[in-house]
Amino acid sequence: MVAITIGKLASETGVHLETVRYYERIGLIPAPRRARNGYRHYRAEDVRRLSFVRRARDLGFDIEEIRTLLALAEPGLPSCDEVRTLAIAHLGDIQSKISDLQRLASLLTTSIEQCRESEALTCPVLDMLGASAIGSTPNP
Amino acid sequence: MVAITIGKLASETGVHLETVRYYERIGLIPAPRRARNGYRHYRAEDVRRLSFVRRARDLGFDIEEIRTLLALAEPGLPSCDEVRTLAIAHLGDIQSKISDLQRLASLLTTSIEQCRESEALTCPVLDMLGASAIGSTPNP
DNA sequence: GCTACACCCCGTAGTGGCTACGGACTCAAG
DNA sequence: CTTGAGTCCGTAGCCACTACGGGGTGTAGC
Incomplete structure (x- = not known):
């Protein structure tokens, strides 16, 4: 061995x-x-x-999910259904993360493109973040 | 006030x-x-x-990036270029996260679908993870 | 045998971005 | 006067690691 x-x-x-x-x-x-x-x-x-x-x-997969997967992976267990359920739940998480990120990406993309096009006084990216007024009334 | x-x-x-x-x-x-x-x-x-x-x-954006953005958002600064650079870098991060997650999602989807189709002895999801041998040779 | 260096041991502390806890206060309403 | 909500502060916990420090061990060359 x-x-x-x-x-x-x-x-x-x-x-x-x-x-x-x-x-x-x-x-x-x-x-x-x-x-x-x-x-x-x-x-x-x-x-x-x-x-x-x-x-x-x-x-x-996070640590606890892996613990479960490892337990389900023990031989001789009728585990496929449970594994599938876990995997589907995890897939759901991943897909909602993907769509979150896609929304963010398109927001950012839009702002960045406006940056390229416009010669405005304020920066479109900062505008999106609502920065136009930041610092305009400094704390006394 | x-x-x-x-x-x-x-x-x-x-x-x-x-x-x-x-x-x-x-x-x-x-x-x-x-x-x-x-x-x-x-x-x-x-x-x-x-x-x-x-x-x-x-x-x-992480805390340090926000610190930078806040500094750039101070009025009267010619900051649009810098903000744009930061936003583009961040967009790159987001996009690579998206494609990572998409790869994961399709991997998982494939395995889950095989689960539905096959009545195999081993679970396709566990197989993908290389679990076929887990527990087969228990530690002495 | 000696030296140099890589590898291993362990416990503990730090990371990021919060969130929770506990005990003490202040304040407004009934 | 009591009750309940809001606030104060410092500290500890969360996840999944990663790093650090100070020591012991194994191996190769001289």
């Missing part, structure tokens, strides 16, 4: 070394065996689990 | 009361005058400034 150290695990999974210890501390990944010198020793299974965590984080 | 208390300011701008005090602490908004009883007293100018901050936060 080949065992690797935390640094190797970190570089293989792309998870920051200190983040690995953090995940262990919060119980997201199990505490591994230790060598005689106290070093953590990980195995292939740990690499797989941490890669799973990392991909889920990349997809924007 | 009409003066309002912090609670009124908070409800008028939609900024949480404790957040107003936080903004004062970090110097994003100026410390207002105090009444004899120690209560903060705000004026129309403060409402405008805080509304500006709030709109900028809603647009996703």
